[in-house]
Amino acid sequence: MSSMKTQSVWRTPELSMRFWPVFLRNLLVWRKLAIPSLVGNIAEPLMWLVAFGYGMGALVGQVTVGSAGHEVKVPYILFLASGSICMSAMQAASFEALYSAFSRMHVQKTWDGIMNAPVRLDVIVLAEMLWAAFKSLFTVTAILGVMLVLGISYSPKLLVAWPVLLGVGITFSCMALIFNALAKGYDFFTYYFTLFLTPMMFLSGIFFPLEQLPAVVRSISSWLPLTNAVELVRPLFMDQWPEHPWRHVGVLVVFAVVSFWLALALTRKRFRG
Amino acid sequence: MPDHTLPSPLFSVDRLTKRYGESTVVNDVSFQIAPGECLGVIGPNGAGKTTTIRMCLGLSTPDHGSISYFTRPGLATSALSMPKDALTIKAQLGVVSQMDTLDPDFSCAENLLVYGRYFGMKDAQIRARIPELLEFASLTHKAHAKPGELSGGMKRRLGLARALVNDPRLLLLDEPTTGLDPQARHLMWERLQLLLQQGKSILLTTHFMDEAERLCSRLLVLDHGKKIAEGTPRDLIAQHLEPDVVEVYGVGAVALMDSPVKQLASRVELSGETVFFYTQDARAVLEALANQPQLRTLHRPANLEDLFLKLTGRQIREDA
DSSP: OOBOOOOOTTSOOOOOTTHHHHHHHHHHHHHHHHHHHHHHHHHHHHHHHHIIIIIIHHHHOEEEESSTTOOEEEEHHHHHHHHHHHHHHHHHHHHIIIIIHHIIIIISOHHHHHHTSSOOHHHHHHHHHHHHHHHHHHHHHHHHHHHHHHTSOOOTTHHHHHHHHHHHHHHHHHHHHHHHHHOSSTTHHHHIIIIIIHHHHHHTTSSSOGGGSOHHHHHHHTTSHHHHHHHHHHHHHTTOOOSSHHHHHHHHHHHHHHHHHHHHHHHHHHHOO | OOOOOOSSOSEEEEEEEEEETTEEEEEEEEEEEOTTOEEEEEOOTTSSHHHHHHHHTTSSOOSEEEEEEESSTTOGGGEEEETTTHHHHHTTEEEEOSSOOOOTTSOHHHHHHHHHHTTTOOHHHHHHHHHHHHHHTTOGGGTTOOGGGSOHHHHHHHHHHHHTTTOOSEEEEESTTTTOOHHHHHHHHHHHHHHHHTTOEEEEEESOHHHHHHHOSEEEEEETTEEEEEEOHHHHHHHHSOSEEEEEESTTTGGGGGSGGGGGSSEEEEETTEEEEEESOHHHHHHHHTTOTTSEEEEEEOOHHHHHHHHHOSSOOTTO
């Protein structure tokens, strides 16, 4: 009798190009619903931007950004737009990797159907992660388009901000998939949004400069993925290069890799019977 | 128990065991499937049927035992094993699971296209197959309908068509007709018989003894995770049962349990208000009952349902 050892859920991810048909499946479903979902995805962030940017902007006037010696004064709407686009990337990726992925995984049993074909669970998780990142990039692109029309920024470095925002989407997709793997129902995701994402929005320098915060909070803030995303994207909106790009990229990459591995391990555990 | 080792199996399961904590849900189960054969796995709820299928698919890792698939039956060196070679094996399998995993947002044709891509098939290759698959499932007129617009039987046939997209050699079907009306069940059986005629092999779990009798060349009876019988439906009935059954019900039937008529049968069982006489000679029983016209009798040959109830008992299972 041969005896088998159950493989560890922490083993190296086994990935292949077979993620592509799974990604295409999601794309095909979404293509049918793209226009209504686009309206939902960009309407809310734009309302925030217009109401706060122009409304508060009139009160605030200009905001000083940059470290000592490199201070720059920018209009509040530009300050807000460059931060809130990161927030939109985060929210779009999180929403897709939580509610939509959970529907496919748990409610519709789509993943179970796919696994009856020669496609590994690892590859499905990868496809879901890239899909959520793609949807986030799509939302971000639409918002960027509107920002160009509103004339908020014409910086040529926006072309660099675009792939950076894809990276932001990837990081937050990976993080959300951890909670997808742990969820028993949709209600669980409310905790993630209210306990993680919403506080992070206020601690990442989107609505006001981090200099306003106490030193202790600022040191925590500097390790948050959203803060690092904003630090990368904001200067690009002002046609400048970030001061410490590799540090910020590094933080995002570490968050993405560790989260993906953890999400995969927890998903393997969920499906192991 | 006779040895059922086949000379050149397509699929072979050897001494499979699966434990969850303290409970052993599959206990030392072995079986083989020959090319072109339909093997039926029957057993009460919780007997370990679905867990066995999940292990055959590499979705669950056995604690002991081996699962082999032979790309060239009869050639030992062609053996692939689960879960190590799961992807290679699954490329040659077709699966219809108990739960509906069809994509609700896609039409029937799109469901087939998208599923074929998971096998690495080219779009043109899949599109060429879609008309025949839809025709096989009697869904040609529903090519552009979504699963939500289909009846239960249509959905199940679409699931079967989807499992055939890669032209598999072996089909694993977990309760393919549960919940279907008689017309839909008969159509499903007809399609499965067609596949067997084409030389496909089928592993099927079912709760319906008429289904098992009609489709399966061999049966495996599981209970509490163990294999308790294996053989052709006819052999199993001959081996475990008396050939004739007289069912008696109506006023006074229960009292027969204490009457001398009982001696005329080799085995008597009471289930609810009905008494079952299992006998070599039904005439003697029927004559003895003739003077009690208030009793209603049904004389019939022993069938798989009798076998199933004899082997696994008449009591309702806790999780049933």
